[in-house]
Amino acid sequence: xxxxxxxxxxxxxxxxxxxxxxxxxxxxxxxxxxxxxxxxxxxxxxxxxxxxxxxxxxxxxxxxxxxxxxxxxxxxxxxxxxxxxxxxxxxxxxxxxxxxxxxxxxxxxxxxxxxxxxxxxxxxxxxxxxxxxxxxxxxxxxxxxxxxxxxxxxxxxxxxxxxxxxxxxxxxxxxxxxxxxxxxxxxxxxxxxxxxxxxxxxxxxxxxxxxxxxxxxxxxxxxxxxxxxxxxxxxxxxxxxxxxxxxxxxxxxxxxxxxxxxxxxxxxxxxxxxxxxxxxxxxxxxxxxxxxxxxxxxxxxxxxxxxxxxxxxxxxxxxxxxxxxxxxxxxxxxxxxxxxxxxxxxxxxxxxxxxxxxxxxxxxxxxxxxxxxxxxxxxxxxxxxxxxxxxxxxxxxxxxxxxxxxxxxxxxxxxxxxxxxxxxxxxxxxxxxxxxxxxxxxxxxxxxxxxxxxxxxxxxxx
Ligand code: 2HG
Ligand code: ZN
Numbered sequence: 001x002x003x004x005x006x007x008x009x010x011x012x013x014x015x016x017x018x019x020x021x022x023x024x025x026x027x028x029x030x031x032x033x034x035x036x037x038x039x040x041x042x043x044x045x046x047x048x049x050x051x052x053x054x055x056x057x058x059x060x061x062x063x064x065x066x067x068x069x070x071x072x073x074x075x076x077x078x079x080x081x082x083x084x085x086x087x088x089x090x091x092x093x094x095x096x097x098x099x100x101x102x103x104x105x106x107x108x109x110x111x112x113x114x115x116x117x118x119x120x121x122x123x124x125x126x127x128x129x130x131x132x133x134x135x136x137x138x139x140x141x142x143x144x145x146x147x148x149x150x151x152x153x154x155x156x157x158x159x160x161x162x163x164x165x166x167x168x169x170x171x172x173x174x175x176x177x178x179x180x181x182x183x184x185x186x187x188x189x190x191x192x193x194x195x196x197x198x199x200x201x202x203x204x205x206x207x208x209x210x211x212x213x214x215x216x217x218x219x220x221x222x223x224x225x226x227x228x229x230x231x232x233x234x235x236x237x238x239x240x241x242x243x244x245x246x247x248x249x250x251x252x253x254x255x256x257x258x259x260x261x262x263x264x265x266x267x268x269x270x271x272x273x274x275x276x277x278x279x280x281x282x283x284x285x286x287x288x289x290x291x292x293x294x295x296x297x298x299x300x301x302x303x304x305x306x307x308x309x310x311x312x313x314x315x316x317x318x319x320x321x322x323x324x325x326x327x328x329x330x331x332x333x334x335x336x337x338x339x340x341x342x343x344x345x346x347x348x349x350x351x352x353x354x355x356x357x358x359x360x361x362x363x364x365x366x367x368x369x370x371x372x373x374x375x376x377x378x379x380x381x382x383x384x385x386x387x388x389x390x391x392x393x394x395x396x397x398x399x400x401x402x403x404x405x406x407x408x409x410x411x412x413x414x415x416x417x418x419x420x421x422x423x424x425x426x427x428x429x430x431x432x433x434x435x436x437x438x439x440x441x442x443x444x445x446x447x448x449x450x451x452x453x454x455x456x457x458x459x460x461x462x
Contacts, residue, residue: 015046041085070089099124133328141205145197170449202454225305234301250369251322252275252368256322350407365384402428429460
């Protein structure tokens, strides 16, 4: 028999789709973290803003928690429903609603996959430049909820920079139109920015008006081999000084080995401990000369020991695969993930500290280092050995994360650069936010969601 709360929902919004089968509950109740057992009450799939409002009203009436759900590619447990929540999937709201050639904006429903946004922009001769490996599965609503970053932040910034307007349904069921696509709007608090990065705790993003920009002509991609961690920031400084960088990403040989185990060709005859993938716009002679000058200077200094440069789009894609394939290639080891950042200027000191700390803390585990080094963002993945119990492994890694959080605090960094706090990083929020800030965040949450129905337990406790 159908739960009376769900029957009431269907009465209020007959067009709403509900899923309650065990396979659906499992599928929609988890994200890429895989740490929690999914146990939602049901999955609601609205097709309109009014249906989202109906779900909100019903949830408020019965004090049922809602977990907003996009592509569930999150890595911090922000979209996990493990306690009888109602998952509100935006999957059916996946249409491009409008393109304005004068404003150069694209208005899309929140469930639109990032890749579809990028394609729609290209179709109009423009680009939406936020980009990362999960582009085919993640949705723009989820990108906004976490202020997603990715591989081109160094040039274009995070999702926040590209949101010109938002339509949201608050926890109280009101519809708000925030900023309405304006470039200039000095009229008090910019609530749009509160919603960006709020991890589904203030309201449900239902539509977004996104800024687009000029496409960049196909540039070149270089793969560089480095002899040590210590020279990484010198290589970055040299390339950044001479070229307009679109991306500057690093990974270790351990990461490369995992990617190659899944297919693809080794880029060099030999192996080296560290690699950088960098992309720069241009394609003209001056850019090529600048890239060669940077490369040669680094070789002379002994900061680079080998390198290749793409000669075609296909080769560029092959080189990118070596970096973009990392997360997928290690997924079967249920990695414990750290996603940390410091200011770029603090990176050399922090790198040395983190390497010493983690080397000592994890002698028995394989640790995969990679990340957006040009943004001061490191991803550290600790792989679980098959014979170690999952809970024991996580408990051990959490002890180390506490030490890492302390080191980050000393270096003025953040425990979550781009994946969000969710459930995974909640214990460490105090390492980046003061008690006063956290109290204000709680207060803001209560204003938008007075009954505490929106993604409870995520980001911060009530
Ligand atoms: C990336 O940069 C993503 O590829 C995933 O942020 C990072 O798996 C990770 O730790
Ligand atoms: Zn990343």
